[in-house]
Amino acid sequence: MKNAVARQQGDIMIGGIFPIHDGISRQSENTFSQDFQCVGVLPHAQLSRKRKLLQLRMSKCAGLILKITEEKKMAAVNSADRICTEGLRLRHMIDAMSMIYSIEKINNSTLLSGITLGYEIYDSCSSALKAVQSIMHLIPETVAVNNSTNCSHTEIIPTIKAVVGEEYSEMSIAISRILNIHLIPQISPSSSSVVLSDKVKFPSFLRTIPNDNHQTLALAKLVATFGWNWVGIISSDDDYGRSAVEHLNIFFKQEGICIAFTKIIPTYIDHPDLADSLNNIMNEFMIESNDFYPTDVVIVIVKTQIVSKLFEECIRRNITKTWIASDIWATSNEVSSAEEIKRVGTILGLNFKGGNIPGFADYLKNLKASKYGEMNKFIAEYKNLRFGCTEDYIKYLECINSSSKYCALTDSIEKKSPLACKVEDILSANDDYLLQIAEWRAEYSTALAINAIAQALRNILCKKGKCEIDLNLSPSQLLDELKMGHYYFNEEKFNFDSSGDVLTDYDIIYWKPTNNTIEFLTIGAYNTTGGKVKIERNDILWHTNDNKVPFSNCSKTCMPGxxxxxxxxxxxxxxxxxxxxxxxxxxxxxxxxxxxxxxxxxxxxxxxxxRTIQYLEWKNPYAVALIVFAAIGILTVLLIAILFIKHRDTPAVKAAGGNYSYLLLSSLLFSLMSIIFFIGQPSNIFCQIRQPFYGISFTLCVSGILIKSLRILLAFESGKRGRKIVLFQPIIIICVSTFLQICICLTWQIVKSPYLSELYSVPKLLLLQCNEGSYGAFGIMLGYIGLLAFICFILAYKGRKLPEKYNEARCITFSMLTYMFVWIAFIPIYMNTSGMYVSAVQVFAILASVYGVIFCHLLPVSYIVLFKRNTNNTERYLNSIRAFWIKKPEVSFPQNKVIHSSPSNSILRKRCRSF
The missing domain is CATH 2.10.50 (Tumor Necrosis Factor Receptor, subunit A; domain 2)
Incomplete structure (x- = not known):
């Protein structure tokens, strides 16, 4: 009791442990460890330094082992009892005041009529060992020396029925292991480690907040909300920090977020490795990678004092980031009041939803130490800190009044009131300073804890409106009731779930710079049951130059394309x-x-x-050139036709075929006209027409050349010409040869006709071209024309010695060879050409074939008609025939006579007429 910082006697006592101070020092020669016998918690203690654990042997609790890790300045045997000497932590003092206020308010109500609640509050000094020592003072019955009672939860009834605290998870873990032995309820207002939800290891631990599972999930959801996927983590080297990192890894994977780095930092401010850890973190911020972008978002899960040290280094090295605070420092006035805190960047955080405690604000503004006497030490300490006239403060005032450029402003001086050194009775002085630094979250959670205990006691002790004191009430009874009941505070209903947690939502806090201070602005919330984040982004002023959400991804966004x-x-x-x-x-x-x-x-x-539609357009230069040549060919054929008609009675025109020469000219004209179906946007009709149109036309042309060659050969070479000339019917040959080509084309159209094809093989282009349907039928059509041309070639070769005026062997040979060479070359070129040039290739072949006939057959005759008129008479042609007969050794005539002398003109004329 002598070590309690606040105490008030009551019918039912409630213990409290809060980290009211920052550090500890030793008190001389007081012994902490003792030899305990079995009293339900710590019987005969024997310590083995080599094994670094305290093995506890119990008469009926054999096998219980309590592990206590040794620290450099925390020896487990003969260690001196610690007292708190470091700075007063006002935020946690307010949490303790929330407990006191809630108990007094309940005592002044009818909730527990006739029963008063008392409290005994200890200061853990932010030390796990000090917290354990405090528990020993709170429940001395359970650790009495030489107590030989059995290990039962009810045989030893502790005076303290429940404990409120601790606030830090690692300290709650330490004291909960002791409280668990007798199932003394422990309700923490802010210890959020997931480890404490394990009811096998911590059956008596409860808390009025959610566990860190929800907080880490909320952190992951918050990071994902801003589209970040590359974040760093700084956590404390304790159960709280390690558990948070473990769960962040799980939830980050679910959200598609990666961890750029994880840095573990010592838990205590005086740890010898703290400076090196901070330096390593700073170096991590400075690293630049060619493969990955540096992270701009860092989640910090460490104590407030460590955060202050971290930010001091960041300010010194001019490092600016987006910081995400865990609940432990999300609304820390200690951190936010640091000099030049704005330079660290943008700070967001998560904290438990707070609430209003009716009347508590007025209570804090009217604190009176005399009301509590000697049993509320921290009130008097706060009054001295706030209003006391210390030597350091006097020197500071003198420095200020001297207009010195630099006056050292310590943490204690910063907390001084303007009334310091001016009030006579500092214990009665008050102001609203505590309201300015209060966070209203842990205080609210503490009030929930006290009210839950009070309402659970009412359920046990009060029947029909009357409450009776039961000194034999065991903590385990209270624990059972706490777990089962539903409780109310400020008209809000809450209860402890199966893990001993109260599921409240999280506030999303933004540290908004306002003038020279930081305002903790609630800009959103995280719903623990629905797992949804709601946030007002417009309220955030980012540290980026353009006030846009910082980029914190491993790689830049891949833009469209x-x-x-x-x-x-x-x-x-x-x-x-x-x-x-x-x-x-x-x-x-x-x-x-x-x-x-x-x-x-x-x-x-x-x-x-x-795609760009492509075909052999009329305006295409290649098409224009082909059209020009086709037009020249058509014009030439028409002029030759006119010339032949005008000079149709001349021997040259008659020798060129007479009336059949008009058939030849017509077929050439049609062949040239077929070219129009190969140029321009193709269609199914054009595709089906163009090949038969050309094939039949040119077949007619070659057939005309064929009958011409055959007639001359029969006239001059046949032994029995008269009979054969009579049998020779050119029209039949022309009809039959043309009919066969028509049959080929019809069969082609019926079996597999040509059609319009759309080709997408060429990038960017949609090629419109005719697919010939059956390339075999196409080949047969061309091959048939080639066969006729070959026959003409053979006949021309056989008639190479005929009379000069009738001998066109060289012209026919050349024209037919031209045709065959052109179309033989056409086949591989055609098969290896795609797109619009397929049509151009065939048009070129058609033109070459037609021009071959024109140049070899028609132009020579036209030349004679126009420029050799003196030779274009019957006498000259008769002389040519006469010269041919003279060279023949013998000639058979129709009258079966052999003539050895030159034939008379009348006979030659008859021969010519028969031809």
Whole structure:
């Protein structure tokens, strides 16, 4: 009791442990460890330094082992009792005041009529060992020396029925292991470690907040809300920090977030490795990688004092980040009041939802130490800190009054009131300073804890409105009731779930710079039951130059037109351009989509465009050239036709075929006209017409040349010409040969006719061209014309010695060879050409074939008619025939006579007429 910082006697006592001070020092020669016998907690204690654990042997509790890790300045045997000497932590003092106020308010109410609650509050000095020592003072019955009672939860009834505290998880873990032995309820207002939800290890631990599972999930959801996927973590080297990191890893994976680095930092401010740890963190911030972007977002899960040291280093090294605070420092006035705190960047945080404690604000503004006497030590200490006239403060005032440029402003001086050194009775002085630094969250959770205990006691002790004191009430009874009941505070209902937690929501806090201070602005919330984050982004002033959300991704966003190629780290990737024909319309797509067949995209495109339709257009230079040649050919054929008609009675025209020469001219004209079906936008009709149109036309042409060659050969070479000339019917040959080509074309159209084809094989283009349907039928059609041309070639070769005026062997040979060479060359060129030039190739072949006939057959005759008129008479042609007969050794005539002398003109004329 002598070590309690606040105490008030009551019918039922409630213990409290709060980290009211920052540090501890030794008191001389007081012994902490003793030899305990079995009293339900600590029987015969024997310590083995080598094994670093305290093995506890109990008469009926054999096998219980309590592990206590040794620390450099925390020896477990003969250690001196610690007292708190470091700075007063006002925030936690207010939490203790919340407990006192709530108990007094309950005592002044009818909730426990006739029963008063008392309290005994200890200061843990932010030390786990000091917290354990405090528990020993709170429940001395359970650790009495030489107590030989059995290990039962009810045989020894502790005076303290419940304990409120501790606030830090690692301290709650330490004291809960002791309280668990007798199932003394422990209700923490802010210890959030997930470890404490294990009811096998910590059956008597409860808390009025959610566990860190919810906080770490909320942190992951908050990071994901801003689109960050590359964050750093700084956590404390204790159960609280390690558990938080473990769960963050799990939830980050679910949200697609990667951890850039994890830094573990010592828990205590005086740890010898703290400076090195901070230096390593600063170096991590300075590292630049060619592969990954530096993270701008850092989650900090450490104590307030450590955060202050961390930010001091950041300010000194000019490091600016986006910091996300855990509940432990999300609304810390100690951190927010640091000099130049704005330079560290943007600070967001999560904290438990607070609430209003009716009347508590007025209570804090009217604190009176005399009311509590000697049993509320921290009130008097606070009054001295706030209003006391210390030597340091007097020197500071003198420095200020001397207009010195630099006056040292310590933490204690900063807490001084303007009334310091001016009030006579500092114990009665008051102001609203505590209201300015109060956070209203842990205080509210503390009030929930006290009210839950009081209402559970009412359920046990009060029947029909009357309450009876039961000194034999065991803490385990109270624990059972606490777990089962539903409680009310400020008209809000709450209860402890199966893990001993109260599921409250989280506030999202933004540290808003206002003038020279920081305002803790609630900008959103996280719902623990629904797992949803709601946030007002417009309330945040980011530290970036353009006030936009900072970029904290491992890789930059892949813009439309690019896709992500992941590395070994899932959040890190390279942005590669989509290949041609593929696109991405949104950012950060993992693969490119293929364009529809009728569309195309360039390399690195964000959308597809319609393909350019391509065919042999009329305005195409190649088409224009072909059309010009076709037009020249048509004009030439028409002029020759006119010339032949005008000079149809001349021997030259008659020798060129007479009336059949008009058939030849017509077929050439049709062949040239077929070219129009090969140029311009193709259609199914054009595709089906163009090949038969040309094939039949040119077949007619070659047939005309064939009968011409055959007639001359029969006239001059046949032994029995008269009979054969009579049998020779040119029209039948022309009809039969043309009919066979018509049959080939009809069969082609019926079996597999040509059709319009759309080709997408060429990038950017939609090629319209005619597919011949059956290339075999196409080949047969051309091959048939080639066969006729070959026959003409053979007949021309046989008639090479005929009369000069009738001998066109060289012309026919050349024209037919031209045709065959052209079309033989056409086949491989045609098969290896695509697009609009397929039509151009065939048009060229058609022109070459037609021009071959024109140049070899028609132009020589036209030349004779126009420029050799003196030779274009019957006499000259008769002389040519006479010269041919003279060279023949014998000639058979129709009268079966052999003539050895030159034939008379009348006979030659008859011969010519028969020809």
């Amino acid at each position: 690019f896709f992500k190629k992941h590395s070994d780290i899932t959040c890190c990737y390279k942005c590669l351009k989509c290949p041609e024909g593929y696109y991405t319309s949104e950012s950060d797509m993992t693969e490119c989509s293929k364009c529809p067949f009728y569309q195309w995209s360039e390399y690195g495109s964000s959308h597809c465009t319609n």
